[in-house]
Amino acid sequence: xxxxxxxxxxxxxxxxxxxxxxxxxxxxxLGKPISQEDLASWDISIGxxxxxxxxxxxxxxxxEAVFAAKCQACHGEKGAxxxxxxxxxxxxxxxxxxxxxxxxxxxxxxxTTLFDYIRRAMPLNESKSLTNDEVYAVVAYLLNxxxxxxxxxxxxxESLPKVMMPNREGFVTFTRGK
Amino acid sequence: xxxxxRSETERxxxxxxxxxxxxxxxxxxxxxxxxxVDQAGAAPLAVEPWMRIPGAPFNAYGQPSKYEEKVARTxxxxxxTGGTGSARTPxxxxxxxxxxxxxxxxxxxxxxxxxDPDKHRLLIHGLVKxxxxxxxxxxxxxxxxxxxxxxxxxxxxxxxxxKQPANANVQAIHGLLSCSEWTGIKLSVLLEEAGxxxxxxxxxxxxxxxxxxxxxxxxxxxxxxxxxxxxxNGERVRPSNGYPLRxxxxxxxxxxxxKWLRRIKLTAGPTMTKDETSKYTILLPxxxxxxxxxxxxxxxxxxxxxxxxxxxxxxxxxISGLAWSGYGKIAKVEVSADGGKSWGLAxxxxxxxSKAVTRxxxxxxxxxxxxxxxxxxxxxxxxxxxxRAQLVALRGDRGNYHNNMIQSWAVAASGEVKNVYA
Numbered sequence: 375x376x377x378x379x380x381x382x383x384x385x386x387x388x389x390x391x392x393x394x395x396x397x398x399x400x401x402x403x404l405g406k407p408i409s410q411e412d413l414a415s416w417d418i419s420i421g422x423x424x425x426x427x428x429x430x431x432x433x434x435x436x437x438e439a440v441f442a443a444k445c446q447a448c449h450g451e452k453g454a455x456x457x458x459x460x461x462x463x464x465x466x467x468x469x470x471x472x473x474x475x476x477x478x479x480x481x482x483x484x485x486t487t488l489f490d491y492i493r494r495a496m497p498l499n500e501s502k503s504l505t506n507d508e509v510y511a512v513v514a515y516l517l518n519x520x521x522x523x524x525x526x527x528x529x530x531x532e533s534l535p536k537v538m539m540p541n542r543e544g545f546v547t548f549t550r551g552k
Numbered sequence: 553x554x555x556x557x558r559s560e561t562e563r564x565x566x567x568x569x570x571x572x573x574x575x576x577x578x579x580x581x582x583x584x585x586x587x588x589v590d591q592a593g594a595a596p597l598a599v600e601p602w603m604r605i606p607g608a609p610f611n612a613y614g615q616p617s618k619y620e621e622k623v624a625r626t627x628x629x630x631x632x633t634g635g636t637g638s639a640r641t642p643x644x645x646x647x648x649x650x651x652x653x654x655x656x657x658x659x660x661x662x663x664x665x666x667x668d669p670d671k672h673r674l675l676i677h678g679l680v681k682x683x684x685x686x687x688x689x690x691x692x693x694x695x696x697x698x699x700x701x702x703x704x705x706x707x708x709x710x711x712x713x714x715k716q717p718a719n720a721n722v723q724a725i726h727g728l729l730s731c732s733e734w735t736g737i738k739l740s741v742l743l744e745e746a747g748x749x750x751x752x753x754x755x756x757x758x759x760x761x762x763x764x765x766x767x768x769x770x771x772x773x774x775x776x777x778x779x780x781x782x783x784x785n786g787e788r789v790r791p792s793n794g795y796p797l798r799x800x801x802x803x804x805x806x807x808x809x810x811k812w813l814r815r816i817k818l819t820a821g822p823t824m825t826k827d828e829t830s831k832y833t834i835l836l837p838x839x840x841x842x843x844x845x846x847x848x849x850x851x852x853x854x855x856x857x858x859x860x861x862x863x864x865x866x867x868x869x870x871i872s873g874l875a876w877s878g879y880g881k882i883a884k885v886e887v888s889a890d891g892g893k894s895w896g897l898a899x900x901x902x903x904x905x906s907k908a909v910t911r912x913x914x915x916x917x918x919x920x921x922x923x924x925x926x927x928x929x930x931x932x933x934x935x936x937x938x939x940r941a942q943l944v945a946l947r948g949d950r951g952n953y954h955n956n957m958i959q960s961w962a963v964a965a966s967g968e969v970k971n972v973y974a
Contacts, residue, residue, distance in 0.1 A: 405684030457631035469839030
C-alpha cells in the first residue's frame with residue numbers, strides 16, 4: 375500500500391495528462407464500449423432545450439383521439455382528473471394558503487418534460503407503447519386544453535421546446551439556510 | 553430514602569426525564585429498584601414443551617417468528633394500480649439502527665420490475681469520452697465498499713402538514729425512512745473509466761422499471777460519495793429496493809437513489825424530469841417552489857413510546873427513537889416530556905455515523921400524569937430540528953416534502969399515546 379502511494383506520487387503530472395484518454399490502469403475497466411447508434415434505444419431522456427426529441431409530429435386533434443383511447447380512463451375527460459392526476463387547470467392557485475392545484479398547465483415548467491414522461495411512463499399499464507407521433511399529439515392536446523397553444527398548432531422537435539409554460543419562472547433553486 | 557434522593561438527582565428535565573448517565577454506565581437497576589410497583593413475587597417457573605422435545609429442522613432462508621406477524625409494512629397504492637405508491641416501515645416495532653431488508657420502506661412509481669440479472673445492463677454515456685455498458689458480472693468484479701446509510705422519501709412525515717393532527721402512528725407518519733448497510737462500487741470509479749467530459753455538470757440516473765423513474769443530480773455528488781449498490785444488509789438488494797442494482801446518494805431524498813438502475817447520462821444541465829419539476833419540489837406561500845432540495849435536513853422521531861404502544865402505568869420507561877441528517881452526523885438529541893418546556897440530553901447509541909440513522913435513548917420515570925413527548929435533533933453542522941410552528945412559518949403547510957418538524961406524542965393518564973400538535 376505504501377509502495378503504491380510512492381508510485382502514484384512519483385508519476386509526473388504531465389504523464390497523467392498524456393495518458394488521460396486511456397483508461398486508468400488502476401481501474402478494472404470491464405465496461406464494453408458501445409456506439410451511439412447501439413445505445414439510442416435506451417437514450418430516451420429529453421432535455422429542457424429539446425435535446426433528444428425524435429422526428430415525428432402530432433396535432434391537437436390527433437391528440438384528442440389518443441387521449442380518449444389511452445388516457446381518459448385514468449385522467450378523466452379533458453384531463454379533469456379522477457381517479458388519477460388532474461392534468462388541466464389550476465392556474466392562479468399556487469400562491470396563498472389554500473390547496474394548490476398543480477397540473478401541467480399551472481405547475482409544469484417545461485413542455486419537453488411532457489414528451490419525456492409520457493413516452494417513458496404512460497399509459498401506466500403499457501408504458502413505452504405510444505409512437506412518437508402519438509406522444510407529440512397527446513402533448514399538443516394537453517397543452518391546448520390548458521390554453522397554452524392554439525388548436526391549430528402542431529408539436530414536433532422544433533416547436534415543442536419553444537412552448538413557454540405559464541409556470542416557467544415558478545421555481546427557485548434551493549440554497550441551504552436561505 | 554437514600555434511593556429516592558438519588559433518583560431525584562438523576563432528573564434532567566421536567567415530567568420525569570432522567571440523566572442519560574444510566575445508559576452510559578448501566579446503572580438502570582439502581583433506579584428501577586426503587587420503582588417496582590407490584591411487590592408480589594413472580595409465578596413458579598414452568599418447564600414448557602419446547603424445552604423437552606427437539607425443535608424444528610433447518611431451513612434454507614430464515615424467517616421471523618410466527619409470533620411476530622404484526623411486524624409488517626403497510627401500504628397505499630394509487631387508484632387502479634397495484635404497485636404505484638409506498639409501503640412503510642413499522643418503526644414502533646423495531647429497535648436498533650438497521651432496518652430489516654424485508655421491512656425497508658418502498659416507494660415505487662410503477663410496481664416492482666421482475667428483472668433478469670443476466671439481461672440487466674448499466675449504461676454510462678452522455679458527456680463521456682467512451683460510452684460503456686456493464687453487465688452485473690462485470691460490476692461484481694470491481695472493488696467494493698460498504699457504508700450504512702439511511703434512505704428517506706422526500707414525502708415522509710408529510711402528514712404533519714395537515715391542519716389538524718391525524719390519528720396516525722409512527723409507521724403511518726414517519727414510515728418512509730429506513731437504514732441499511734449498502735455495498736457496491738463508487739460511482740466515480742465507473743465514471744472515470746468512461747472518461748468525464750469537463751462540460752459534464754449534472755448526472756441523469758434512470759431505472760429499468762416501467763416508469764423509467766429518472767432524476768438529475770450534480771456531478772459533485774457523483775464524485776463524492778455516490779455508489780451503485782449490489783448488496784443490502786449483506787445480501788443482494790431486494791427487488792422492492794432495486795434488484796439487481798440501485799444508486800445510493802447518501803443523504804439525498806429517497807427517490808434520487810434510483811432503483812433498478814439501468815442508465816447514467818452525464819449532461820451539462822439538469823434534465824428537468826417529471827420527478828424534479830412537477831413532483832419533489834416544495835411549493836411556498838409565495839407561489840414559487842423550491843427546486844433541487846436534495847439532502848434531508850436534521851430530524852428525529854420518538855419510536856417508543858408512540859401511538860399503539862400504550863404506556864402501562866406509572867414507572868420506568870425507555871424513550872427511544874431515531875435521529876438522522878442528510879448533511880452529516882447527529883451531534884445531539886434532546887428529549888422533552890413536557891411539550892418542549894424543558895429538555896434533557898438523550899444518550900446516543902454507538903455507532904453515530906454520517907448520513908445514517910442514530911438510535912437515541914432517554915430514561916423516563918412516568919408519574920402517571922399527562923405528558924407530551926418530543927425529540928429535537930442537532931446535526932454536526934449545527935442545524936437544529938425546527939418545531940412545527942417554525943417550519944410552517946418558513947415554508948407554509950403546502951410543501952408536501954422535506955417535513956422535518958418536531959413530532960409531539962401526547963401520553964394520556966390512561967397511557968394511550970396520540971399524535972398531537974404542541
